[in-house]
Amino acid sequence: MLKQSNNIWLKQYENIKTYENLTQEIARIESKLKKTKDITQINQQKIALQTLKKQREFVEPYAQNPYFQLLETPVLTDIPQITNPILIVSGYSFIKHLDGYKSNMVHNEELLSLLIDTLKQYYDIAQTLFLHHKQNNPLEAKDYNTKVLETKRMIQSLESAQKILKTSNEIYFKNIEDIKNTLNREIKDQFFKMLFIAVAILAVFLFGFSLKIALRKYLEGNRVYTVNKVIDFSNITFVMIILLFAYLENVTYLVAIVGFASAGLAIAMKDLFMSVLGWFVIVFGGSVHVGDRIRVLKDGALYVGDVLDISVLRMTIYEDLTLTTYMQNRRAGRIIFIPNNYIFTTLLANYTHAGLKTIWDGIDFTITFDSNYKKALKLATEIGRKYSKGYTEVTRKRMERLKNRFSVRNMNLETRAFSMLEPNGIRISLWYQANSYAAISLRSTISAEIIEAILKEDDIYIAYPTTKIIPTGSDGAGNKVSYHQASHTGNNEAGNKNQWS
Numbered sequence: 001m002l003k004q005s006n007n008i009w010l011k012q013y014e015n016i017k018t019y020e021n022l023t024q025e026i027a028r029i030e031s032k033l034k035k036t037k038d039i040t041q042i043n044q045q046k047i048a049l050q051t052l053k054k055q056r057e058f059v060e061p062y063a064q065n066p067y068f069q070l071l072e073t074p075v076l077t078d079i080p081q082i083t084n085p086i087l088i089v090s091g092y093s094f095i096k097h098l099d100g101y102k103s104n105m106v107h108n109e110e111l112l113s114l115l116i117d118t119l120k121q122y123y124d125i126a127q128t129l130f131l132h133h134k135q136n137n138p139l140e141a142k143d144y145n146t147k148v149l150e151t152k153r154m155i156q157s158l159e160s161a162q163k164i165l166k167t168s169n170e171i172y173f174k175n176i177e178d179i180k181n182t183l184n185r186e187i188k189d190q191f192f193k194m195l196f197i198a199v200a201i202l203a204v205f206l207f208g209f210s211l212k213i214a215l216r217k218y219l220e221g222n223r224v225y226t227v228n229k230v231i232d233f234s235n236i237t238f239v240m241i242i243l244l245f246a247y248l249e250n251v252t253y254l255v256a257i258v259g260f261a262s263a264g265l266a267i268a269m270k271d272l273f274m275s276v277l278g279w280f281v282i283v284f285g286g287s288v289h290v291g292d293r294i295r296v297l298k299d300g301a302l303y304v305g306d307v308l309d310i311s312v313l314r315m316t317i318y319e320d321l322t323l324t325t326y327m328q329n330r331r332a333g334r335i336i337f338i339p340n341n342y343i344f345t346t347l348l349a350n351y352t353h354a355g356l357k358t359i360w361d362g363i364d365f366t367i368t369f370d371s372n373y374k375k376a377l378k379l380a381t382e383i384g385r386k387y388s389k390g391y392t393e394v395t396r397k398r399m400e401r402l403k404n405r406f407s408v409r410n411m412n413l414e415t416r417a418f419s420m421l422e423p424n425g426i427r428i429s430l431w432y433q434a435n436s437y438a439a440i441s442l443r444s445t446i447s448a449e450i451i452e453a454i455l456k457e458d459d460i461y462i463a464y465p466t467t468k469i470i471p472t473g474s475d476g477a478g479n480k481v482s483y484h485q486a487s488h489t490g491n492n493e494a495g496n497k498n499q500w501s
Helices: 008-035 039-064 087-136 138-215 221-247 251-268 270-285 323-329 373-402 439-455 483-494
Strands: 293-298 301-310 314-318 335-339 347-350 358-367 416-422 425-435
Touching: 008 039, 008 087, 008 138, 087 138, 138 221, 221 270, 270 301, 270 335, 293 314, 301 323, 301 335, 323 439, 358 373, 358 439, 373 416, 373 425, 373 439, 425 439
Parallel strands: none
Antiparallel strands: 293 301, 293 347, 301 314, 314 335, 358 425, 416 425
16 A cells, blocks of 8 residues: 555655665675676676666665655745835745745645654554464564564654654744745835825825916916926926935935936937927026917928927927918928927027017008009008007007016007108008917908008009010011001000009
C-alpha cells in the first residue's frame, strides 16, 4: 500500500533505499570479482558493475541530502516597496505569492505527518505479526522482523526530517508574516496618502470653481473665458506640484535634472518655449482676449479673424468676412492657428483691445474736376454721420474710461471727410466710426447711400478711367488714311460729350 502512495516524502526515502541497494550490490559484485577467475564471468560482472555505478551516480545526491528539496524554503527576494499607488498591485501580487509559498510548505508538512502516522501503524502491525509468528513460524517471523526494523529506520529518518521542517517552517512563516505586515502597512499608508491627496486636489478645484463663479460678477464676457483658462492652468499646476512633492523622494535631484533638461530643451525647442512664454504674456498682459478681432501679418500673408481660443502653444481664430477677405484673400471661414511666439516677432493688431468695439473705417471715391466738390464733401459727411452716430457715442464713452489707463488726449471722433487732388479728379475720403465686427456691412450701406445721393445731383460726376482717341491720319499699321476719313472720324468724336475721369 505504501509503495502505491504518491507521497513525495516516501518517494524521497525510496531514493535512499535505491542508493543503499545499489551500494550493496556493487560491494557484492566487487567481492565476487576478487574470488572468481573465469574470464567470461569477470567481463560480465564488470559490465554489470559499471552499469550499477552509473545508476548510483544518479541517486547519489539524494543519499547525501535526501530531503533537501523538500526542506529547502523558497528564497524571498525582490520584495517590493510600496511608494506610490501603482505599486499597490505589485504588493498584493507579492502577498499572494507568499501565501502560495506558505500553503505549499504547510501541505508538505501535512504529507510528512500523514506518512509518519501511517508508518507507525504499519510498524505496530508488523511488530504484532512478528511476535505472533516468532514461536510457531520462524521464517515468517524473520520477514516481519526485517519489515519492523526497516519501518523503524524509516520512521526515525522521517521524524528527523520532520523536526528540521517544523523549525524551518516556523522561521519561514514568521518571515512571511513580517513581510506581509510590512506590505499591508505600506499599502494602507498609500491608501491614506491617496485620500489626503484626493482631498487636496478636490479642495484646489473647488477653490478654482468658486473663484470662477465669484469673478463672473465683476468681469465682462470675453474676460471670463480668459480668467477661466488661467484658473484651469493654475489648478493643473498646483495638482502637479502636489503629486510631485507627495511621491517624489528626492526633490533636489529632480530640480537639478529639470534644470539641465530645460536648458537643453530651451535651445532645441526654442519656438515651443517662446510660445509658452508668449502665452503668459498674452494671458497676463491682457493684449489679446478670447473674442477679440485681431489682424496678423506674416510673410506677406494677412489674416483677420475672431479669437476662439488661447491655448498654451497657440491662438485659434475664425476668419470672418472682412474687408481683407474682400480685397485680398477672396475667401473666409477658415480656422487659423497662430503660434503664441508670433507676438514677439510678428505685427499683430487688435481691433477690440481694452474694451473698444469700434474702429475708424473709410470710403474713398473720385469726382471730376468740374464737380461741386464742396457739396460732395457735405453729402459724404452727412451720410457717414447718419449711419455712424451710435458708434461715435460708444467710442467717446469708452475713450473716457481709457483715460485712467492710457495717456488719451481729447481726440476728434466725429465723422470727417477730406478732399484730395488726384491725377484723374478730386478724391473724397470719408472716415467714420464702425463696429469692429461688422465694418464691411456698414461700408456697403454707406457706399450705396453715397452713390444714390450723387446720382440725384446735377453738378457732381463720378470720375472713372476713360480713353480718348485722337486722329493722326494713320491707321496704326503705317497706312495713311484719306483726309475725308480722318475728318469724319474726328467729327464723330467731337460730337460726343467729353468727361473727366
